[in-house]
Amino acid sequence: MYSDIVMEHFKNPRNVGEIPDADGVGEVGNPACGDIMAFYIKVNGNILEDVKFKTFGCGAAIAVSSMVSEMAIGKTLEEAMQITNNSVIEALNGLPKKKHHCSNLGADALHRAIEDFRSKQQGRQMEKPVDGPEVCSCPVCDVNDPEEAPYCNTACGHSSPK
Amino acid sequence: MYSDIVMEHFKNPRNVGEIPDADGVGEVGNPACGDIMAFYIKVNGNILEDVKFKTFGCGAAIAVSSMVSEMAIGKTLEEAMQITNNSVIEALNGLPKKKHHCSNLGADALHRAIEDFRSKQQGRQMEKPVDGPEVCSCPVCDVNDPEEAPYCNTACGHSSPK
Amino acid sequence: MRIINMDHVAASPLLPQVVDAMMPFLTEKFGNPSSMHSLGEEVTETLDEARGKVAALINAKDHEIVFTSGGTESNNWALKGICQASRSRGNHLITSSVEHFSIMHAIKALEKQGVEVTRLPVDKYGIVDPDDVKRAITPRTVLVSVMHANNEIGSIQPIAEIGRIARELSIPFHTDAVATAGVIPVDVEALNADLLSLSANAFYGPLGSGALYVRKGVKIAPLLDGGIQEGGLRAGTENVLGIVGMSKAAEIAAVEMESRIAHLIPLRDRLIKEIPAAIEEVELVGHPTQRLPGNVSVVVRYVEGESMLLFLDMEGIKIASGSACISRSLKVSHVMLAMGIDAGTAQGSLLFTLGKDNADQDVDEVVRILPPVVQKLRDMSPLYKKTSKFKTIT
Amino acid sequence: MRIINMDHVAASPLLPQVVDAMMPFLTEKFGNPSSMHSLGEEVTETLDEARGKVAALINAKDHEIVFTSGGTESNNWALKGICQASRSRGNHLITSSVEHFSIMHAIKALEKQGVEVTRLPVDKYGIVDPDDVKRAITPRTVLVSVMHANNEIGSIQPIAEIGRIARELSIPFHTDAVATAGVIPVDVEALNADLLSLSANAFYGPLGSGALYVRKGVKIAPLLDGGIQEGGLRAGTENVLGIVGMSKAAEIAAVEMESRIAHLIPLRDRLIKEIPAAIEEVELVGHPTQRLPGNVSVVVRYVEGESMLLFLDMEGIKIASGSACISRSLKVSHVMLAMGIDAGTAQGSLLFTLGKDNADQDVDEVVRILPPVVQKLRDMSPLYKKTSKFKTIT
Numbered sequence A, B: 001m002y003s004d005i006v007m008e009h010f011k012n013p014r015n016v017g018e019i020p021d022a023d024g025v026g027e028v029g030n031p032a033c034g035d036i037m038a039f040y041i042k043v044n045g046n047i048l049e050d051v052k053f054k055t056f057g058c059g060a061a062i063a064v065s066s067m068v069s070e071m072a073i074g075k076t077l078e079e080a081m082q083i084t085n086n087s088v089i090e091a092l093n094g095l096p097k098k099k100h101h102c103s104n105l106g107a108d109a110l111h112r113a114i115e116d117f118r119s120k121q122q123g124r125q126m127e128k129p130v131d132g133p134e135v136c137s138c139p140v141c142d143v144n145d146p147e148e149a150p151y152c153n154t155a156c157g158h159s160s161p162k
Numbered sequence C, D: 001m002r003i004i005n006m007d008h009v010a011a012s013p014l015l016p017q018v019v020d021a022m023m024p025f026l027t028e029k030f031g032n033p034s035s036m037h038s039l040g041e042e043v044t045e046t047l048d049e050a051r052g053k054v055a056a057l058i059n060a061k062d063h064e065i066v067f068t069s070g071g072t073e074s075n076n077w078a079l080k081g082i083c084q085a086s087r088s089r090g091n092h093l094i095t096s097s098v099e100h101f102s103i104m105h106a107i108k109a110l111e112k113q114g115v116e117v118t119r120l121p122v123d124k125y126g127i128v129d130p131d132d133v134k135r136a137i138t139p140r141t142v143l144v145s146v147m148h149a150n151n152e153i154g155s156i157q158p159i160a161e162i163g164r165i166a167r168e169l170s171i172p173f174h175t176d177a178v179a180t181a182g183v184i185p186v187d188v189e190a191l192n193a194d195l196l197s198l199s200a201n202a203f204y205g206p207l208g209s210g211a212l213y214v215r216k217g218v219k220i221a222p223l224l225d226g227g228i229q230e231g232g233l234r235a236g237t238e239n240v241l242g243i244v245g246m247s248k249a250a251e252i253a254a255v256e257m258e259s260r261i262a263h264l265i266p267l268r269d270r271l272i273k274e275i276p277a278a279i280e281e282v283e284l285v286g287h288p289t290q291r292l293p294g295n296v297s298v299v300v301r302y303v304e305g306e307s308m309l310l311f312l313d314m315e316g317i318k319i320a321s322g323s324a325c326i327s328r329s330l331k332v333s334h335v336m337l338a339m340g341i342d343a344g345t346a347q348g349s350l351l352f353t354l355g356k357d358n359a360d361q362d363v364d365e366v367v368r369i370l371p372p373v374v375q376k377l378r379d380m381s382p383l384y385k386k387t388s389k390f391k392t393i394t
């Protein structure tokens, strides 16, 4: 199911942990959907000097977190904000479609940590981030499924009517 | 599907043919249901001296006709009227359930020929017999199925509602 | 005794390559494609490949193929699933009067629930007039379902044309291609089909395996609700063995189709010519040329199908018949009745469905064995006028 | 690496005797049971025998067994077929809140069509209170459907008692016995069941084969309309291979059941005792003793199921989980939620389903391999409080 790179990062995740005196912290996800990611950053000038994470989640979530941390370290904040879901998926040599929502979380958590850092710098308290995806993704066509159906009701090619 | 006796009678049916100057003739069935049997009898005193038949129908219909003719020859008219569906089936060592309706025709045709003989004797014209079963039997539970369903709707253990 | 199987419509033997492909799934590859671990994954991969092979057979995209338990499920699902999904749009169905039981009786079940149905007539060859389809369409029509070819009489319908008419009016079009998919070219694009049923045994795959093609964008309700197998459209643990067999058979059918057809048509045409030449009062049923390459359907007057079939069976020749005695419904084929053949004549139905292993000598045998069988039964038949009135045959 | 399959709920390997029984039907016995000639007849006989063997497994009569494409079809058919057939009597269903998706979603589909549903709660062990069934029954109730045992948590329901309550009020009672038939004694008389679903793979038969028991006299509409296979109740050419395999597996299950259970329970109970002894904050899910002989369901706090499963897979241990990431629905098990387990905790679900070939050394391996896997993942988890706040594990 997972590519070799994903499995490598899953088995040996880079940069796991917390940073006690982090300059920024970002957390996304909720346990109901199965994934929580917390990112910790250390900023030097405009550069991400250190990035660490803790992740509760599936294999993809762990690999994505690890890959995001590796991609981010040494980058400028602006560059790090450019890390997208797709670039992470690409760097991982692809993810199963139904796991795409996990990769969103990785970049999101990093971006939140950077926003947290910027807010602090501006002396503002970052508004409490809304909790990750309230609805979990459709495994079939990867759109949010607002309903209780076990499969996507809306955007897949074949859709099952209500 | 068929017993050895059925197959024997089917392969080598006894008493096939017509009797040109028959004392009684009985015909039942219709081509829509797949079976027509015509019985010809020659009566001597009270005894069925000769019985012949012609049958259009399935293997069971032919075997039943042949068996009925054999059972009838030499019997008194009263005895022949006692030949029942069940006694024919028994003599044939059983018939598949869905073929039971064929066996009804054999005894019926013989009985009609006898009635025809009796009517003629009494100088009456036998009333034109109603044509065989207007509805064909249920293959599953062997009751008449008045409707267009492909299976019995009424009396089987499991029944499928309208 | 050599067995001559000319009843391929009932069952065709599995290809040896199909059996080989299935073997690992009888033993070491026993996983469930829903499992997350390696036992499941190897099977998931196989199912993905299988989907591709079946899709390729009918020029569909992989995700448009949904595996089912056979043609009957595919047909029931197409009809009931579309009606269910289209309640707000309408409740009118158009179909033909020569469909397979799995269409005919599914539609009757829908009728009992208030769905309105137009059953199109057919001509003496059993063929629907596309203009009738056009005329039958109303603003409340939610589906047109006309079979691609009829298994009993062999006639091939003008499906591409019917599909075009439905497409122009944006009405989903379903075709029961159980008799054609894997047998003659079937292309969902060329046929303008939105839904298409197929069954594996038609092309030497296992019994009880089939698929429904559902064009991307077509809204259909599941018939089997439950887990998220088949993209949420058809729940239930997959019949992996059947799917693997079907897909291998599909792969081979795509390659061999042309040569199979070239082999079958001359055999078919020999029977069509030689049976009536050898037996009087025998007529071909269905269209003489617009027909399935292996299908020979005739009626033999004055005799009933089962009795002929039994004598042929004893001689090793395996065929079918649309007679009432043979049908488990004990009714004569509705297809022949719809074509205007009377019930009595239809009882004399014989259906030869040839397969790739039939040969010229099989045709020779049929033409040798059938005439005396028919004569023996005609001599016994009260309907056969030509026999000497007083002759007995014992 | 030795493979330790503890995911028998997903798939169990076929018994060698089952494979042997199926082999002739891959080759020479390719007939269609609907055929009139000898090729069909030998298969018809086989199906008759098969029906008898499956019937014997659950103490039913032969003609009360209808073959289907698996548990999902059986469940869908029981619910939809009874509702359809009972329209004049009522439109209320009673079920539990811990049913398999194939019941749960079939019922949701019926609800959309206006059927009213009572979903009974369960206690912390996932067990329904029969008194709740009694209280839920109304004059419009047409069916009670409660599963025999839950595949995910192992708990066995008081089905005989629920069946007795339904029987006293003449309401048909269906039980989804997919997790129990062929595994523990299932007797339709003792359970007071009117309809009962089973699936072949639960007892080492092929995937995608099942049956519905329909008590004589119960009125049910077909789900698959068409030909007269299965007494007119379930149309479609039979999956002969699957049926043959299922029936052989049923025959063997009846004989071996007692010894299989005696083998499984000690293994199960070792895992139930030894996993929580080796790993803190692990809890058993489901009833400790009223449970399937091979079922061990636990939740491991602070970690997510798929990640544990992947590490175990790499070590050759194959198991399942009810976590959201693993479910194709991306939702955490509704069964655990119904039992009052919160969604976060349920993500740590691990499901071991043992089979007849598991041995003590397999349990040893699990108890050896699982703890460091859990520790590694807990050290990575933002939810795990006990880890030193600044420790990294790379």
Ligand SMILES: Cc1ncc(COP(=O)(O)O)c(C=O)c1O
Residues within 6 Å of the ligand: C009, C069, C070, C071, C072, C073, C075, C100, C102, C147, C149, C150, C151, C176, C177, C178, C179, C199, C200, C208, C209, C210, D235, D236, D237
């Ligand atoms: C034209 C047609 N449609 C549907 C079916 C039903 O397919 P299955 O027997 O696979 O259910 C058949 C079976 O012969 C058929 O010939």
Ligand SMILES: Cc1ncc(COP(=O)(O)O)c(C=O)c1O
Residues within 6 Å of the ligand: C235, C236, C237, D009, D069, D070, D071, D072, D073, D075, D100, D102, D147, D149, D150, D151, D176, D177, D178, D179, D199, D200, D208, D209, D210
């Ligand atoms: C309790 C229960 N019911 C129904 C089913 C569905 O059976 P199938 O997968 O054969 O369709 C399952 C499958 O695991 C099950 O565990």
